[in-house]
Amino acid sequence: MQRLKILVGTAILIITLYALTISANNPVSSSESENTTDKLKTSLADQKAAQLYKLQQQELKVAVQAYFDKAIASGDVVGAGVSIVRGDSIVISDGFGKRNINLNEGVDGQTIFRLGSLSKGFAGVLAADLKDEGKLDWEDKVSDYIPEFQLGDKSNTAKITLANILSHTSGAPYHSYTNLVEAGLSLTDIAKRFKDVTPISNPGLMYSYQNALFALSGEMMYKATGQDISTSLENRFFKPLEMCSTTMDYETLAHENNVAMPHSKRRNGWNPKKLNDHYYNAIAAGGINASALDMGKWIRFLLGHNPEIMSKSALEEAFNPFIEIKGHSKYYQRWPGHLSSYYGFGWRIHKFAEQDTYQEKTIWHHGGSVNGYRNEIAVYPEADLGICVLLNNNSRLAKTVMPDLYRIVQAIYDQTTAKLAVNNSPNNITHL
16 A cells, blocks of 8 residues: 555656656747736726726716706706717617697607708718719809700800809809699709799809708709709618618608607797698608607718728718808807808808817718708718707707717816726725
8 A cells, every 4th residue: 555655656746757857948928928917907908998988988978968858947948859979889869849839749769850951961962972982073054954944144164064053153042943842843843944033143152041942962863863852862872871861862762750740939938730741742841750869870871981981081072161151140150169150062061260279171961951951960070970960959058069069078088098098996996
């Protein structure tokens, strides 16, 4: 027995010595050690980033909720669909208030609103996409695609380009024939009527906002592609971006369940209205319907986070300033730090000075109003940030909601970054 114990002990000693020899001859390489350290650092960085994202999102939701609760309580807002995008994330896609002030159904992120002139931004981007493919050019003449169109004499008509109608610089008086769009006339019929309009300037020299003329861009895109504008938008953007609630006709909207009804002002509040079919004959100018969630997807795309659909350089063609919007009377010209405003192709482009740094920054912006809806979209490319607010009443809040929410977003992202740094100290770990 004693002999067996000695043999076992000797065997264990030999095995141990062998293992130590192998270990000595095969040490862990420095690269393996570095890889392990790098993986640990990456894991910790990912955890910190996820913690920061969650903290910022939570605080932003609380702040935005408080902002709209106050507006609803004061009677300024009936219902609102709100999307906020930062980077490639839709941080908020939510609803506040009611779809119908007389009923209890609330607005959520998938409630559908009419967009009104926010539709112009879709048309401008579509035109930029077609230009990138060589199917259209900004300098293409309107009369080459729509021979029945005439504004002024033949010499003047021959100068009017796609760029002019997308930038409201055709030379036509303010809102020429918008009444005919609202009356439901076809665009080809409206195009013929412009021969009776006297231009107020040569093409390209004066900004004069239009709906009927802007909508002719859709006819030009149809002639260039063989597809109507609704089909082109659906195939190029809405389907690949999975904008599932976005539509471009009255009948579909009228049969949707989750729709924010429009409201008109009455003495002591708001009165729900019926939907109407205005502007579905002029989709490029004002005929698109969408939810806050879909608008979040659209903003993320505009910020360049879907290059497989459209390159960032092609996208930015729509945002090139084409004509200056002069004066100081427009609501957006009174936004904090405002320096100047321009119109590109379906978009307003504002330059403003950041309040804390005084650095010049850019906003791609548009407002929309139709059938009792009032909407705003603003994209801040340098901040990789976008905000959209859809309202089912013509609220005065629309004039300030973009700079208001921009300040809220910037403050929360600055504060939470600092807060997380403090809370992540060894003696004060945040648990979310």
